Amino acid sequence: MAAIADAHGHGHDEALHHQFEDMDQQNEAYLVGMWTFLVTEVMFFGTLFIIYTLYRSMYQMDWYLAHEALNIPMGGVNTIILLISSFTVAVAVRSAQRRERNLVLWNLGITLVCAVGFLGIKSVEYMEKFQHNLYPGPEFGRHPEYLHGAAPNFAQLYYGLYFGMTGLHAVHVIVGIIVIAYLWVKWFLNAKNVTLDYVPTEMVGLYWHFVDLVWIFLFPLMYLMPKP
Amino acid sequence: MATTPLSKAAGHGGHHEVKFNHLFGNLLALMALMGITIWASYVNFGNSTINNLIALLIASVKACLVIWIFMGVKFATPLTRLWVAVGFIVFILMFGILGDYATRRFEPTAGWELNRPNGGGTALPREWPPAKRPEQGAENFRPRL
Amino acid sequence: MSSIPIEKGLENSSPHQREQANYLTVDWSLKSWLTTGDHKRIGIMYLISISFFFLLGGISAGLIRYELTSPAGRVLESETYNKIFSAHGILMIFTFLVVAIPAVFGNFLLPLMIGARDLAFPRLNLMSWYLYMIGGTLILGGMINGGVDSGWTFYVPYSSMYANSNIALVIVGIFFGGFSSITTGINFIVTTHKMRAPGMTWFRLPLFVWAMYATSVVIILGTPVVAITLLLIVFERVFQLPIFSPELGGDPVLFQHLFWFYSHPAVYIMILPAFGIQSELIANFARKRIFGYHFVAFSTLAIAGLGFLVWGHHMFISSQSMYQGIVFSLISFLVAVPSAVKIFNWTATLYKGNIRLTSPMIYALSFIGLFTVGGLTGLFLGSLGTNVHLTNTYFIVAHFHYVMVGGSLTAFLGALHYWWPKMTGRLYSESLAKWNAVLVFVGFNLTFFPQFVMGWMGMPRRYHYYYFAPEYQPYHLMSTAGASVLALGLIIPGFYLLKSLANGPKASANPWGAHGLEWETASPPVTTNFEQTPIVMDEVYDFDPVLEHEQAQARKALEPTGYEGYEPGALAEPKKDESDLGGKS
Ligand code: HEM
Ligand SMILES: [Cu+2]
Numbered sequence: 001m002a003a004i005a006d007a008h009g010h011g012h013d014e015a016l017h018h019q020f021e022d023m024d025q026q027n028e029a030y031l032v033g034m035w036t037f038l039v040t041e042v043m044f045f046g047t048l049f050i051i052y053t054l055y056r057s058m059y060q061m062d063w064y065l066a067h068e069a070l071n072i073p074m075g076g077v078n079t080i081i082l083l084i085s086s087f088t089v090a091v092a093v094r095s096a097q098r099r100e101r102n103l104v105l106w107n108l109g110i111t112l113v114c115a116v117g118f119l120g121i122k123s124v125e126y127m128e129k130f131q132h133n134l135y136p137g138p139e140f141g142r143h144p145e146y147l148h149g150a151a152p153n154f155a156q157l158y159y160g161l162y163f164g165m166t167g168l169h170a171v172h173v174i175v176g177i178i179v180i181a182y183l184w185v186k187w188f189l190n191a192k193n194v195t196l197d198y199v200p201t202e203m204v205g206l207y208w209h210f211v212d213l214v215w216i217f218l219f220p221l222m223y224l225m226p227k228p
Numbered sequence: 229m230a231t232t233p234l235s236k237a238a239g240h241g242g243h244h245e246v247k248f249n250h251l252f253g254n255l256l257a258l259m260a261l262m263g264i265t266i267w268a269s270y271v272n273f274g275n276s277t278i279n280n281l282i283a284l285l286i287a288s289v290k291a292c293l294v295i296w297i298f299m300g301v302k303f304a305t306p307l308t309r310l311w312v313a314v315g316f317i318v319f320i321l322m323f324g325i326l327g328d329y330a331t332r333r334f335e336p337t338a339g340w341e342l343n344r345p346n347g348g349g350t351a352l353p354r355e356w357p358p359a360k361r362p363e364q365g366a367e368n369f370r371p372r373l
Numbered sequence: 374m375s376s377i378p379i380e381k382g383l384e385n386s387s388p389h390q391r392e393q394a395n396y397l398t399v400d401w402s403l404k405s406w407l408t409t410g411d412h413k414r415i416g417i418m419y420l421i422s423i424s425f426f427f428l429l430g431g432i433s434a435g436l437i438r439y440e441l442t443s444p445a446g447r448v449l450e451s452e453t454y455n456k457i458f459s460a461h462g463i464l465m466i467f468t469f470l471v472v473a474i475p476a477v478f479g480n481f482l483l484p485l486m487i488g489a490r491d492l493a494f495p496r497l498n499l500m501s502w503y504l505y506m507i508g509g510t511l512i513l514g515g516m517i518n519g520g521v522d523s524g525w526t527f528y529v530p531y532s533s534m535y536a537n538s539n540i541a542l543v544i545v546g547i548f549f550g551g552f553s554s555i556t557t558g559i560n561f562i563v564t565t566h567k568m569r570a571p572g573m574t575w576f577r578l579p580l581f582v583w584a585m586y587a588t589s590v591v592i593i594l595g596t597p598v599v600a601i602t603l604l605l606i607v608f609e610r611v612f613q614l615p616i617f618s619p620e621l622g623g624d625p626v627l628f629q630h631l632f633w634f635y636s637h638p639a640v641y642i643m644i645l646p647a648f649g650i651q652s653e654l655i656a657n658f659a660r661k662r663i664f665g666y667h668f669v670a671f672s673t674l675a676i677a678g679l680g681f682l683v684w685g686h687h688m689f690i691s692s693q694s695m696y697q698g699i700v701f702s703l704i705s706f707l708v709a710v711p712s713a714v715k716i717f718n719w720t721a722t723l724y725k726g727n728i729r730l731t732s733p734m735i736y737a738l739s740f741i742g743l744f745t746v747g748g749l750t751g752l753f754l755g756s757l758g759t760n761v762h763l764t765n766t767y768f769i770v771a772h773f774h775y776v777m778v779g780g781s782l783t784a785f786l787g788a789l790h791y792w793w794p795k796m797t798g799r800l801y802s803e804s805l806a807k808w809n810a811v812l813v814f815v816g817f818n819l820t821f822f823p824q825f826v827m828g829w830m831g832m833p834r835r836y837h838y839y840y841f842a843p844e845y846q847p848y849h850l851m852s853t854a855g856a857s858v859l860a861l862g863l864i865i866p867g868f869y870l871l872k873s874l875a876n877g878p879k880a881s882a883n884p885w886g887a888h889g890l891e892w893e894t895a896s897p898p899v900t901t902n903f904e905q906t907p908i909v910m911d912e913v914y915d916f917d918p919v920l921e922h923e924q925a926q927a928r929k930a931l932e933p934t935g936y937e938g939y940e941p942g943a944l945a946e947p948k949k950d951e952s953d954l955g956g957k958s
Binding site for chain 2: 590594600626627694695696
Binding site for chain 1: 232244245248258269272276285287295300315322325
């Protein structure tokens, strides 16, 4: 890493931006910046989790009944997919540090495939919910058998949060796909600002891990409620 | 260069390579924990709160693993760690909101609803009504937009 | 503050060469402005855009005041009135005050004050301006096309179910604005941590930097909460996701919790930067080291932290649990302590200082008085019993205008006057500015003090029709009269500041004889801020009392040569070979 770690090479490094003195400063600045951004994301999703906690404690039984319509195998597979993609991104970051371009490309590629797969499965689940009239609105509960006996209004609240939270998570996945694809293309084209400097890859990695992190909580909370 | 003490902590080069086996082991651990979560959600411990606690505990452990190993906080500078911590601390702080709901039922104010199940005593109807199960009907649906 | 330059191979350039290439004159094409990464230019762009929104907010305020001069209303329908006061609140809070000081002065000054070439992420900074403009456009679009009538607080279920106005669009605009704040906050935090010049330790930082840092922390922790909470209203209106709707079991009070979880800290987003400015102005114009630097710095952090624990004082009558109400009341009193620490420190700084009554100083002094009134009435509101009587009356309106207009806006004006020569390189007419500062003070008090009285008497807020209580009319008339004076006081600076751009005399690097890195570079600064990275040797408020005294005497003798009340060396005389680096006053 001699070229990157050259602490006193003012302007020598092609990846060094003009406002920084050296690569160490720049790298830490970017990583701290990314983490502060993730802090805002924590607060962003955290708010939803607070709402969830309150309502769930208020309507335990109905939410339990309503959640029975969720497809646990699909959720489980999605969890596995996200865990794997998190792993491959971590490997990609490691490879970026070692400047192993091929490994980076492969691992980012697998991550992309996983992300798209996640969305695919998610959309199948969503379609199912739509068909069963489990999307909140005037049509909600037209097929009461899918409510499993939950009160329609509280179930509607549950599905409101379900679609809200998983939907926002899915939006994050989509953004992730775009960013990772962009990064992949940069690596593919051998763009100097990613190949000489592992930090862009690491930042994308951090973002993707965060997406995984949210799902780690969403999965048990949404899919795996115990019977009260 | 600017904040010397902090950037020194990053070590020369500013990053530390993770061992591949570490990452892979972490993946396996996460998978295993996921299995345990699914399993534990079906076990009857007599009280569903225990299930919930277990699920949350496991999820937190998984989150820590992801943060610590995958996200490389293990090798991060103190500054980065500070920011990792801040987000979660303030998030937990936000649970103070629930304190409102937890303490409402203890209000001693003499109220007009003396025939409430708890013997009355609150100025406003504070208890959440038991989950009503209204019949399927138009009044459950609302005009929107 | 003294500094020794690092060798960078630029020390041979003459003052004239430097003058040619300042950040404003480098390239005047529109494209160069719209694609700039220069924090100073972005600050100027923000200044222009927030002024525009401030003007709109001001016009709506004028409409409100005019409407209230008669107990039966004057020109507005009730519904229109709702839309106007909502527009006023939303524009003033989300597009002006939350943004104003951080985005204009924070952007412009933070790198200069810590001796950096730029913020850590210049492109992110530019993006934040675009996000802000998109947000502002959406907000305006929503207001023109249907309006909002829920007030700036967007309480559900009115806003989510019943309001027929264009709430969704405006909220999306606020969402964008929120992200603009967040990106600015991230930028400032990283910059403060990582970009300080050698020798600029935490306790040598100017207090404005401390304030910006604390503000940024509040921004990045609070803004996402309100962003998602408001977005849930959009979800409810557009995607029919019932998050807060009571008839399905949702809880509207939860919305209030989440909203105030941000919006109380948001008032600190508005006031903390003002505190920072205040410390700079007071220390400089009292020509004294700020009293209790560490206390001021840590009270900033304490306010930022405690500010997250008091949101419930906005909900005392919202069926919140009274136990939590007690706790919130208590913590609200606690949060007043660090604010008071600041007030006392500034006052102590004034004690035996060589006070110079320049226009920024007049703003700074009126800040102390007005903020004290605002903060103390906050305590009235924060105590459970009186709150029940005072909430939703004009007392609240007066309270928050005393802190937000008397506090933040006054500080904003003070900062504008103080740093105007640095930002533009021109001197405005000080004597006019001084009179204007007095005018603002008078107009402000005339506008808002009567509101305390009528609020105490019971005039509710957000009403435009008080036909059955005409006894309030005199107060409303006073208030409207004051508002006209205040409006004048806000328009006049527009003229003399713009005039100074056209034909004001050129400012020297340090027209106030101030300390601080930003005064050591040229006015206006070059694009890279400093020609050499400065090395900081001593702390920023390093005023030498003996020297100050001597200079005060000298100034008396030299008075006529100064330009209308500036320092004797304020004018940049091209003939004199002044040194604008290392500018000892
Ligand atoms: C000394 C500290 C302060 C205390 C104890 C305090 C207390 C309060 C309380 C209790 C209320 C709620 C009144 C009610 O709705 O019944 C309130 C309202 C308000 N305060 Fe403060 N305040 C303080 C400082 C500030 C500052 C510094 C600002 C802004 C720069 C501010 C801005 C506001 C605003 C905007 C409202 C009205 C919110 C609305 O629209 O309902 N306050 N304050
Ligand atoms: Cu408050």
